Amino acid sequence: MRTEVCERFGIEFPLFAFSHCRDVVAAVTNAGGFGVLGAVAYTPERLEEELRWIDDHVGGRPYGVDVLVPGRIDKAARGGSGELGGLLAAVPEEHWKFLAELFDKYGVPQPEFDRAARPGARGPGVTERGATELVEVALSHPIRLIASALGPPPPHMVEAARAAGVPVAALVGTAEHARRQVAAGVDLIVAQGGEAGGHTGEISTMVLVPEVVDTVAPIPVLAAGGIATGRQMAAAMALGASGVWCGSVWLTTEEAETPPVVKSKLLAATSRDTVRSRSRTGKPARQLRSAWTEEWDGPDSPGPLGMPLQMVLAEGAMRQITKAAETGNPGARELAGYFVGQCVGLMNSVRPARQVVYDMIEEFADAIERLNALTEG
Amino acid sequence: MRTEVCERFGIEFPLFAFSHCRDVVAAVTNAGGFGVLGAVAYTPERLEEELRWIDDHVGGRPYGVDVLVPGRIDKAARGGSGELGGLLAAVPEEHWKFLAELFDKYGVPQPEFDRAARPGARGPGVTERGATELVEVALSHPIRLIASALGPPPPHMVEAARAAGVPVAALVGTAEHARRQVAAGVDLIVAQGGEAGGHTGEISTMVLVPEVVDTVAPIPVLAAGGIATGRQMAAAMALGASGVWCGSVWLTTEEAETPPVVKSKLLAATSRDTVRSRSRTGKPARQLRSAWTEEWDGPDSPGPLGMPLQMVLAEGAMRQITKAAETGNPGARELAGYFVGQCVGLMNSVRPARQVVYDMIEEFADAIERLNALTEG
Numbered sequence: 161m162r163t164e165v166c167e168r169f170g171i172e173f174p175l176f177a178f179s180h181c182r183d184v185v186a187a188v189t190n191a192g193g194f195g196v197l198g199a200v201a202y203t204p205e206r207l208e209e210e211l212r213w214i215d216d217h218v219g220g221r222p223y224g225v226d227v228l229v230p231g232r233i234d235k236a237a238r239g240g241s242g243e244l245g246g247l248l249a250a251v252p253e254e255h256w257k258f259l260a261e262l263f264d265k266y267g268v269p270q271p272e273f274d275r276a277a278r279p280g281a282r283g284p285g286v287t288e289r290g291a292t293e294l295v296e297v298a299l300s301h302p303i304r305l306i307a308s309a310l311g312p313p314p315p316h317m318v319e320a321a322r323a324a325g326v327p328v329a330a331l332v333g334t335a336e337h338a339r340r341q342v343a344a345g346v347d348l349i350v351a352q353g354g355e356a357g358g359h360t361g362e363i364s365t366m367v368l369v370p371e372v373v374d375t376v377a378p379i380p381v382l383a384a385g386g387i388a389t390g391r392q393m394a395a396a397m398a399l400g401a402s403g404v405w406c407g408s409v410w411l412t413t414e415e416a417e418t419p420p421v422v423k424s425k426l427l428a429a430t431s432r433d434t435v436r437s438r439s440r441t442g443k444p445a446r447q448l449r450s451a452w453t454e455e456w457d458g459p460d461s462p463g464p465l466g467m468p469l470q471m472v473l474a475e476g477a478m479r480q481i482t483k484a485a486e487t488g489n490p491g492a493r494e495l496a497g498y499f500v501g502q503c504v505g506l507m508n509s510v511r512p513a514r515q516v517v518y519d520m521i522e523e524f525a526d527a528i529e530r531l532n533a534l535t536e537g
Numbered sequence: 538m539r540t541e542v543c544e545r546f547g548i549e550f551p552l553f554a555f556s557h558c559r560d561v562v563a564a565v566t567n568a569g570g571f572g573v574l575g576a577v578a579y580t581p582e583r584l585e586e587e588l589r590w591i592d593d594h595v596g597g598r599p600y601g602v603d604v605l606v607p608g609r610i611d612k613a614a615r616g617g618s619g620e621l622g623g624l625l626a627a628v629p630e631e632h633w634k635f636l637a638e639l640f641d642k643y644g645v646p647q648p649e650f651d652r653a654a655r656p657g658a659r660g661p662g663v664t665e666r667g668a669t670e671l672v673e674v675a676l677s678h679p680i681r682l683i684a685s686a687l688g689p690p691p692p693h694m695v696e697a698a699r700a701a702g703v704p705v706a707a708l709v710g711t712a713e714h715a716r717r718q719v720a721a722g723v724d725l726i727v728a729q730g731g732e733a734g735g736h737t738g739e740i741s742t743m744v745l746v747p748e749v750v751d752t753v754a755p756i757p758v759l760a761a762g763g764i765a766t767g768r769q770m771a772a773a774m775a776l777g778a779s780g781v782w783c784g785s786v787w788l789t790t791e792e793a794e795t796p797p798v799v800k801s802k803l804l805a806a807t808s809r810d811t812v813r814s815r816s817r818t819g820k821p822a823r824q825l826r827s828a829w830t831e832e833w834d835g836p837d838s839p840g841p842l843g844m845p846l847q848m849v850l851a852e853g854a855m856r857q858i859t860k861a862a863e864t865g866n867p868g869a870r871e872l873a874g875y876f877v878g879q880c881v882g883l884m885n886s887v888r889p890a891r892q893v894v895y896d897m898i899e900e901f902a903d904a905i906e907r908l909n910a911l912t913e914g
Contacts, residue, residue: 163911334809335882355741363808364732364741366763366772367879371808386743395743395772397911398904431740431748432711502744505712527775528912534540534774535905 165348165380165402168327169194169304170222173521174403175393176350176382177513178226178307182210183415186217187513192521196307196405200228204293211301224305224329225298227291227317247472248273254462259477262455266491271480292316299324305348307331310359310443312344331384331405333361333368335375342376349376350405353385357408357501359445360385360436365396373400388503390523394531408501413513421485422448422498423510431505438463440478440499442470448504450497452481542725542757542779545704546571546681547599550898551780552770553727553759554890555603555684559587560792563594564890569898573684573782577605581670588678601682601706602675604668604694624849625650631839636854639832643868648857669693676701682725684708687736687820689721708761708782710738710745712752719753726753727782730762734785734878736822737762737813742773750777765880767900771908785878790890798862799825799875800887808882817855817876819847825881827874829858 165174172192179185185195197214199207207225214223263270295317298306306321307329321328327347332338338349351372353365363371365385373381383396384405393404411418412426425448435449439456442465447453452474456464464470484492511519542551549569556562562572574591576584584602591600640647672694675683683698684706698705704724709715715726728749730742740748742762750758760773761782770781788795789803802825812826816833819842824830829851833841841847861869888896 161912335807353741353743355744363879363882364730364743364763366730366742366769367732367808367882370766370768371882386741389747391747391776392743394775394908398771398775398908399768400904400907430712431744502740505740505744505748525912527777528908530777531771531775531905531908535538535902 163402165382168380173517174382175517175520176224176403176405177410177517178405178407179410179416181410181415181417182214182217183417184410184413184513185223186214187413187415188410188517189214189218189221189223191514191517193517194222194224194305196224196226196305198226199294199298200226202294204297207294207297208300211298211303215301220302222304224303224307225294225301226307226309227294227298228309247469251465251469251473252462255465255473258460258462259473262452262495263477263480265455266451266495268481268484268489268492268495271477273476295320299326305329307350308346312341313346315344318345329382331359332372334363335368335371338372338376338381342379346379348380348382350382350384351401352405353383354436355446355502356385357434357446357504358499359441359443360501361444362436366399369396369399369401386501386503388501388506390520390525391527392503393520393524394527398531408499408503409507409516410513411498411500412507412510413516414510415513418498419482419486419496421482421493421496425450425493425496426498426500426504427508427510429500429504429507431502434500434502434504438470440471440474440497442467445499446501447499448497451491451494452478452497540779542759545757550894550901551759552894552897553601553780553782554787554894555782555784556787556793556890558787558792558794559591559594560794561787561790561890562600563591564790564792565787565894566591566595566598566600568891568894570894571599571601571682573601573603573682575603576671576675577603579671581674584671584674585677588675588680592678597679599681601680601684602671602678603684603686604671604675605686624846628842628846628850629839632842632850635837635839636850639829639872640854640857642832643828643872645858645861645866645869645872648854650853672697676703682706684727685723689718690723692721695722706759708736709749711740712745712748715749715753715758719756723756725757725759727759727761728778729782730760731813732823732879733762734811734823734881735876736818736820737878738821739813743776746773746776746778763878763880765878765883767897767902768904769880770897770901771904775908785876785880786884786893787890788875788877789884789887790893791887792890795875796859796863796873798859798870798873802827802870802873803875803877803881804885804887806877806881808879811877811879811881815841815847817848817851817874819844822876823878824876825874828868828871829855829874 171194175193177188178196180198185197189195309331329348330341330346331350331352351369353368354362369383380402382403382405383401387404388409396404435453436444436446437453439453481492481495485496548571552570554565555573557575562574566572686708706725707718707723708727708729728746730745731739746760757779759780759782760778764781765786773781813821813823814830816830858869858872862873
């Protein structure tokens with residue numbers, strides 16, 4: 161395909177792949193798409209390692225990095241150092257108690273929250289200071305896009321990217337947010353519908369994409385949310401999108417580092433098995449429905465904390481849950497889950513990431529051909 | 538267009554228009570689409586009148602009727618006669634009290650609930666007996682489709698339609714429901730995403746349509762939910778739909794009998810201004826967010842009743858609210874609302890229904906052309 165976005169980003173097919181796994185990023189980039197590494201879970205040192213590995217495996221082909229700069233950070237965390245220890249100190253006693261009882265109820269060994277024991281734990285990257293360090297590392301590599309989830313990128317991020325000649329993308333869930341992002345200097349908008357995995361709003365892709373396209377034209381818009389097949393990609397482009405941004409579909413690829421217990425839950429799940437819940441990060445995020453989401457959103461819960469406190473709590477707990485689930489603990493299996501969109505119902509087999517790209521290209525072509533046959537008939 | 542659905546239903550463009558307003562039904566049918574009259578609010582006598590009027594205005598062109606056969610009717614109503622008086626007697630005192638306080642709080646004159654004073658009030662049509670009577674009236678006219686919302690049509694409805702040579706359509710929100718509908722003998726499936734107005738599930742159109750298409754092939758599927766423009770129609774057909782089913786978009790047409798106060802709220806609303814709430818019918822139904830939905834779903838509410846009790850309560854209250862709002866009562870204006878999908882954000886001008894059809898045809902053609910330019914480029 162020779163679209164404006166393909167030309168601008170040096171790709172053959174306007175499919176952007178968001179993944180926390182470097183192997184997926186490299187595989188999609190090498191297959192003619194555009195891999196974007198989700199950096200929020202990494203320390204600057206670890207991100208440096210990952211990007212060096214990607215540089216060594218894509219032969220100069222284009223890829224990008226995604227950071228998460230939260231617009232409003234929980235007050236308790238804002239004053240702190242942004243380090244995990246400081247964040248943990250801000251978690252109320254009531255929430256520690258609920259967490260301990262939850263582990264008891266499901267027969268899972270209690271998790272340990274000791275910063276020294278867990279270097280690289282999620283947490284730092286979601287504070288403004290943490291995000292800035294990640295941006296610096298990212299811009300020291302030959303990336304071709306830097307993306308920001310949750311709120312407009314801070315001016316220093318836009319300036320640093322401009323200086324490095326790197327376009328800035330931003331995820332939005334409403335037309336109003338898209339307008340603000342463009343005013344903040346963003347070059348590429350990802351319009352993400354409420355069916356998406358992870359942090360998401362409530363407006364569906366079908367409605368959001370045309371609204372955002374009309375609002376920000378001529379800035380190009382990628383469609384995100386619920387998209388895992390080539391016919392959905394054709395649909396997104398019929399809506400006016402210049403390409404698509406997919407996250408969930410890579411979780412069940414061969415390359416994905418998704419824990420086996422989570423991968424098997426994802427493969428078995430239908431499109432009804434997700435829920436938009438604050439229980440994993442403190443902000444509404446779509447994920448697999450599990451005992452974790454049901455308990456935190458249930459009547460006996462003290463309610464999830466804000467971001468990043470709930471994220472720190474949940475990620476520490478989830479590491480323990482996943483570990484226990486992998487040893488066959490049935491309660492841990494019930495609690496285990498992960499961010500995923502409603503398209504999980506369409507993810508029913510394990511394929512190499514490269515193959516997902518090729519399948520989408522073929523399905524896309526078929527969908528266009530079918531549409532043409534309808535209108536010519 | 539010469540698609541299978543166009544051939545089968547004798548139409549030029551596979552756009553099905555659901556409306557409670559006979560003028561919209563006739564206008565769409567006369568413009569080359571397929572109008573479907575929503576009959577749930579009508580008594581059999583009134584439906585007879587409406588269909589006679591349509592017959593006189595479409596010159597033999599095809600149209601259909603939609604009835605609402607609830608799968609599970611509220612127990613309190615099931616034993617009753619299905620008449621409005623019997624239903625009202627089953628409303629708990631707590632709910633009458635909440636309703637009275639709500640009217641006080643917003644400064645709206647109290648509504649009267651007296652069956653004798655309000656012949657033709659909503660209520661009867663949503664019981665099984667009521668629905669059966671409507672089906673009988675519908676089948677005595679030259680209709681080309683009978684549709685059933687909420688649950689598989691009862692066997693006698695399918696048999697009666699078959700005997701009359703009329704295809705049966707059903708609205709579904711999940712692939713599993715689509716499978717059950719086909720097993721019940723349905724000829725045409727409407728896959729309705731969670732962004733739709735009215736009774737709706739949670740799976741978005743982008744995800745639901747391909748799932749349902751794959752599940753029921755070769756039964757044709759219409760896409761519904763969020764669709765108000767031709768590019769969205771092209772998107773739906775890229776997903777594998779054989780056409781679309783639109784409801785919301787007709788509410789702001791010239792012909793629509795939407796009360797002026799509601800029409801102006803719809804024209805001003807953005808895609809963020811809807812909510813899926815049980816406050817209007819007892820089942821989750823997407824509608825304009827209003828003081829009515831906020832209060833019933835708020836912390837001081839006794840909680841909405843089941844269907845059809847909440848529907849009887851809400852419709853009686855809404856008649857009074859709309860009447861007061863039209864006289865300029867500001868509290869009533871806050872309470873006023875109506876069923877509408879997220880595409881309300883795309884409904885920003887009043888057009889004749891005929892013009893909506895023509896605009897969709899043109900936008901559809903443009904979208905296909907744009908897609909072809911992308912892939913040929």
